[in-house]
Amino acid sequence: MGSLILVDWLFMPLWLTDTIAFALLGIGSILFIVAGVFRSKAKGQNNENVQRDAEVKPRVHKTNKRKTVLVAAFTLAIVSAVLFVGVTCFHRKPVIETVPENVVEFGEKYPEAREYVQDFMELKDVDFDMDVTADMSEKKIPLFIQWDKRWGYRDYGGNYIGVAGCGPTCVAMVACGLKQDSSINPYVVGNYAAEQGLYTYGQGTSWDIMKTGAEHYGLTVYDGSVSSQYIRDNLSDDSPMICSMKPGDFTYTGHFIVLTGIDENGLVVVNDPNSPKNSAKKWDVDTLISQMKSVWMYRL
Template structure:
């Protein structure tokens, strides 16, 4: 008869379960630590971001206050004409305005607003009439850089920069015909279309000889004495003059004589308000005149 081993054998599975439990606990602990680290890092990031945003807001508020202070200074101390001129010149240069537009500032400071508005208004429709500038029975004073038509093309340039000739013709034609629909832009378009402007955008003298007929005008060319000037103007015949370097230009220019009294002539200068408001002694400007055209209604 065999003897049986009565020694009780302990189950091996109980030890394995304990080890597994410990392993799970360790893993849970590790995961918890990692989660805590991530949470702390995220919280730190959020706190850092909030601080950065607070600093940015504080900086924006500081700049806003500074801008308000600067604006208040400007209001309390108005911009001088010289400061405005330089500001517009800088603006025009930075925005890449055409050279002939920027050069207007050097030729006549009166053009500063025209240059300032170039980008905003250059593509807008041009005025269809000269409006209230047409006075009953008189020759209107028109400016080539008037924003109503100064941005209009003339040759490869614009009326403001090169259109003294068409603007003078517009003054004469509108005045003699008492027709407000004759504008510098329309006359410039006619001049360009019919080849009266050269490659440098100067107006040929033959424009003054021939173009007036399009507006039912007679044109008589020739240099006149002071007595002849006085007589023609007294009869209501305006005189367009081509002038050389002197009081009106450094190179060449067209002006209109519209009146005469006691040796003085009234000049409509299409490029200068100041010149148009001044009284000119004919004897002082006659040597600057290179050609004259007397206009009358047909």
């Protein structure tokens, strides 16, 4: 039973709330204690039936009572320890029932964002420092994750950047990297997109942001060709690309990703705003093309 809270914390689906976990824990503990008492009584009765010597019976009875007390004490110790851990987790973890439904659904679809969902109520009103200079130092086109706590809880057209902000996050990566301007981040671009009517709740971010948004930040935009040859011939960290993706390796619905270059093995370097894992992998260009709807190339 002691593993229940830990499993809920790390692996269980979001419907397994603290309330449900503690209810299951309590029921399990009660059943365990009741079963232990019945086992002890059954053993005592068996021992009494076997023993024929009247002088031995009292010792057996005392031994059984001692075992019962030890089992009860051990059980109470375990339950107390679990409750202590559970209370600690309860105070650290927000009650998931209060998190907006669309945020919960997002976390269920994309497990990498689970911590973002669990921390929602605790962090949604925190004013985080959005400095991205450290991100910029790692690579020319920095990797921004849309559900990063710095901006992921901020409003985006009635939704949240963490849930629906892949478009402005991609534009922010490209504009920040090419311009080497640390003032450009997903929150700034998200505000611009919302003000320009480029996001519609329930429908997503308009493709227009890939042109008008980038031009707003001083970039030159080219309509690309969805072909392996085009990407091999044109992609570099001086001419990154944003791609609109179909359901596949990157999304269940629709998604934007950034292509930042080609490595020495001919594989494509990807910045996926919704997945550090996808961003750590190198991708075969034909795999990307098979899931790609459109592509835009950017230069200064």
